[in-house]
Amino acid sequence: MLGVGYGIASPALWAARWSPGLVYGPSGQGALFRANRFDTLFQDAAGTIPVNAPGQPVGLIRDLSGRGNHASQAVALSRPILARHPASGLRQLLSNSTDLTAWGGSAGVALHQTLASGELVYEISDNDSAVNHSRSLSVNLTSGQSYCFSARVRAGSAEKTQISCQTPGSSAGVVVTWSGGAPSSVVTNGPQTGAVSCDPDPVNAGYYILRGVLNAAVSGLHTMYLWPSAYEASGLTTGTSYFSSPQIETGTVRTGYQAATSTYDVSEAGYGSVWGLRTNGINQWLEIAAFASGSAGRTIVAAIRKRSDVARGTVIEHRPNFSRPGGIGLFAPAADGAASYGVNVYPASSGSAISSGYPALTDCIVTAVAQNGSCIMRINGAQVASATLAGGDWVTFNAGMTIGARDGSSLFGDLMIYGLLYIDRPLAAAEYARAEQYMARLAGVTLA
Amino acid sequence: MITITIACPEALIADANQLARCIGYGPDDDQTYGAASWQDAGGNRYAVASGPVGAAFPQAAASLLASPQWGADMAAAARAQAAIRIWTEDQPITASPDHIAVVIGDDARAALAGLGVTQVPEEAEA
Numbered sequence: 001m002l003g004v005g006y007g008i009a010s011p012a013l014w015a016a017r018w019s020p021g022l023v024y025g026p027s028g029q030g031a032l033f034r035a036n037r038f039d040t041l042f043q044d045a046a047g048t049i050p051v052n053a054p055g056q057p058v059g060l061i062r063d064l065s066g067r068g069n070h071a072s073q074a075v076a077l078s079r080p081i082l083a084r085h086p087a088s089g090l091r092q093l094l095s096n097s098t099d100l101t102a103w104g105g106s107a108g109v110a111l112h113q114t115l116a117s118g119e120l121v122y123e124i125s126d127n128d129s130a131v132n133h134s135r136s137l138s139v140n141l142t143s144g145q146s147y148c149f150s151a152r153v154r155a156g157s158a159e160k161t162q163i164s165c166q167t168p169g170s171s172a173g174v175v176v177t178w179s180g181g182a183p184s185s186v187v188t189n190g191p192q193t194g195a196v197s198c199d200p201d202p203v204n205a206g207y208y209i210l211r212g213v214l215n216a217a218v219s220g221l222h223t224m225y226l227w228p229s230a231y232e233a234s235g236l237t238t239g240t241s242y243f244s245s246p247q248i249e250t251g252t253v254r255t256g257y258q259a260a261t262s263t264y265d266v267s268e269a270g271y272g273s274v275w276g277l278r279t280n281g282i283n284q285w286l287e288i289a290a291f292a293s294g295s296a297g298r299t300i301v302a303a304i305r306k307r308s309d310v311a312r313g314t315v316i317e318h319r320p321n322f323s324r325p326g327g328i329g330l331f332a333p334a335a336d337g338a339a340s341y342g343v344n345v346y347p348a349s350s351g352s353a354i355s356s357g358y359p360a361l362t363d364c365i366v367t368a369v370a371q372n373g374s375c376i377m378r379i380n381g382a383q384v385a386s387a388t389l390a391g392g393d394w395v396t397f398n399a400g401m402t403i404g405a406r407d408g409s410s411l412f413g414d415l416m417i418y419g420l421l422y423i424d425r426p427l428a429a430a431e432y433a434r435a436e437q438y439m440a441r442l443a444g445v446t447l448a
Numbered sequence: 449m450i451t452i453t454i455a456c457p458e459a460l461i462a463d464a465n466q467l468a469r470c471i472g473y474g475p476d477d478d479q480t481y482g483a484a485s486w487q488d489a490g491g492n493r494y495a496v497a498s499g500p501v502g503a504a505f506p507q508a509a510a511s512l513l514a515s516p517q518w519g520a521d522m523a524a525a526a527r528a529q530a531a532i533r534i535w536t537e538d539q540p541i542t543a544s545p546d547h548i549a550v551v552i553g554d555d556a557r558a559a560l561a562g563l564g565v566t567q568v569p570e571e572a573e574a
Contacts, residue, residue, distance in 0.1 A: 044473070055449055057500050074476035077452075077468070095554040104537050138558045164466035221561040263554040280556050282453075283497045308557075310455065311567050336569050409482055410570060414557075 007406070020301075020435050021419050024065050029293055030423035033061050034442060035376040036275040040064060040081065047397045054084045054265040058277055061344035064122045065423075071286035071403055080277040080284045080404060083416060084109040085258075086268035087444040089363065090305070090416075092258035093139050093147070094224065099261070100124070100135050100243060107133035107228055112242055115204055117269060119257070121244040123156065124228040128154035129238050134225040139248055142377040143219040150211040151199060151226060151246040152256040155180035158239030162227035165214045165248065173222070174214040186210065192217075195252060207242075213252045222250055250361065274418060276305065281313055281414025285405035290319075290388040292398045296344065297371040303439035305416035309339045309360040313413030316422060317344075319400040320407040323351050326397025329406075330368055332413060333360070343368040343377050343385075348392030363418075365436045370394070370420065371426035381436050381447030412442040418443040453498040453551045453559035454503065455543040457483035460531055461495050464548055466521040467528035473506055475518040486565040492545045494565055498556035506552065519535060535562065 020032055034040070039321045040062035041051035047060045057079035063069045073079045096102055100122040101109050108125035115121060126133040141147055149165040161180065166173025174194035178186045186198035194213045201207035216222065228241040245257045250324040264278060270392070279285060302315050317329030322344040334342025334355035342355035358364060365391050367378040377385040403420065405412045420444040421435055440447050456464045461481045477556035478535035484493035491562040509532060513525055528548060533541050535551040543549045
C-alpha cells in the first residue's frame with residue numbers, strides 16, 4: 001500500500017515514471033525513437049538482423065510511441081550508422097586515433113607497447129636520409145576556427161620529433177618540432193605560426209604531450225602528420241620516435257584524450273557513452289510510412305548533434321515537404337551556410353518559418369511546438385524564436401515523414417540523432433519540458 | 449565493415465544503379481544513386497553515395513558479375529563495373545565524367561573533398 005505523499009497523484013512518483021510515450025495518450029499520433037534502445041534497431045529494413053555495435057547500419061528503428069510508425073531504409077548504402085561517443089561530449093575530430101598502422105604515409109610503423117591506460121604506443125621510423133617520411137590522417141577543418149592538434153611522444157633514436165597539421169598541397173600549416181628532453185626544446189618552425197607546447201606526461205615517465213594550434217585559413221581537407229624525423233630539408237635526419245593518442249579538437253587546449261577506433265566509435269576513460277544514428281549529409285536517411293496527423297497542432301522534440309553548417313539539412317519533415325496543409329519540418333541548419341536551426345510549418349493555407357542561430361558541432365535539444373496561431377522553437381530548454389501563424393488553423397494531414405533528408409532526395413542532414421519525438425498536437429509547457437529533460441539525458445546535454 | 453564513398457557521373461547513374469542492384473543486398477539497391485547534386489570544378493555533375501559495406505566489397509565489385517535472384521540489367525551493370533576506379537595512396541584519383549570514383553575510408557566528407565566534388569547549393573525555397 002502506498003503511503004501518504006506517494007499516492008497515484010504524487011508528483012514525485014509521476015516524475016520517476018514519466019516517459020515520453022505517455023504524451024501520446026489514447027489518440028495521439030506520431031513516433032518516438034531512441035538510438036540507445038538496441039532492441040529497436042535492425043541492420044536491415046525487414047528487421048531480421050539486430051544492431052549491437054557501433055559502425056553497423058540501421059535499416060529499421062522501431063517506433064516506441066506504440067503507434068507502429070517505424071522508420072526504415074531499404075537501400076543498403078542509404079542507411080544511417082549507429083555511433084557512440086563519450087557522455088562528456090565529442091571532441092576528437094580524428095576518425096582513427098588508436099591504430100597508427102592504418103594511417104597513411106610511408107614511414108615505418110609498429111606497435112611498441114600498451115600503456116596502463118590501454119592507450120597504444122607506436123614506434124614510427126624513417127631510415128631514408130634523402131626524403132622525410134611520416135604517418136598521416138586527413139580531417140576536415142573549417143576556416144576561421146582554431147584547432148588544437150596534439151600527441152603523446154617519447155624520444156627514440158631520431159634527433160628531432162615533429163607533429164604538424166597542414167593543408168595538403170600547400171605550405172599552410174603549423175609544425176611542432178621537439179628535440180627531445182626538456183619541454184623548452186619545442187619550437188614551431190612551420191610556414192604558419194601558432195602556439196606550441198611540450199608538457200611532461202604526468203602519468204607515463206619519459207613521455208611528453210606535444211601540442212600545436214592551427215588557425216585554419218581555409219575550409220576543407222587538412223592532414224595531421226606524425227614525423228619521426230625532421231621535416232625541413234635543411235635538417236634531414238633518420239631514426240625512430242614513439243607516438244600515441246593523437247587528437248585534433250576545436251579550441252587551443254588539449255582536453256582529455258578521446259580514443260577513436262572509427263568515426264563511429266569514440267570513447268573516453270571515465271565516461272559512459274551516448275548513442276546516436278549518424279546520417280552523413282550525403283545519402284543516408286529513414287522513412288516513415290504515411291499516417292494521419294490530426295488537426296490540433298504539431299510538436300517535435302529532437303536530441304541531435306548538428307555536424308555541419310555547410311548545407312541545409314533535414315532532421316524530420318513531412319513528405320514530400322512541409323509545404324502542404326498540415327505539414328511541418330525541422331532543419332539543421334535552416335539554410336545553406338547558416339549556423340542555425342529552423343522550423344517550417346504549414347498549418348492550412350500558407351507556410352511560416354522560424355529559425356535561430358546556433359553553430360554546428362554542438363549537441364542540442366531542439367523543440368518545435370506549433371498550435372493554432374503560433375509556433376515556438378526552443379533550444380536546450382529555452383525559447384529562442386516564435387512566430388504568429390497566419391495560415392489558418394491546423395488541418396489533418398495523411399503523409400509519411402522522412403528523417404535525415406527531404407523526401408529522400410535532397411537536404412540531407414549531417415547529423416547524430418540521439419532521440420526524436422513527433423506528435424500531432426502542441427505539447428503543454430510542462431510536457432515539452434519533461435520531454436526535453438528526457439532527450440537531454442540521451443544526448444548528455446545540460447539544459448538551460 | 450568498411451565505408452566506401454562513391455562519386456558517379458550523371459551519365460552513368462542508371463548503369464551504376466544496376467550494378468548496385470546486382471552486387472547489393474536486394475532489389476531496392478537500384479536506388480542507391482539519386483540526383484546528381486554534386487559537381488566538380490568543371491561543373492560536371494555527380495550522384496554521390498556513401499555507406500558501410502562488407503570488407504570483401506572491393507574484391508566483389510571487381511569480380512565476374514552474377515545475376516541476382518531478383519534480376520538486373522547485366523549489360524548496364526557490366527558497363528558500370530568497367531568504369532570503376534578505386535582511390536589509393538599510390539594512385540589517387542579525382543572525380544571525372546569518364547569513371548566512377550570510389551574511396552575506401554571512414555570519413556566520407558574527407559573522401560569527397562579529396563575527389564574534388566562539392567554539393568550544388570539548394571535553390572532558395574519559394
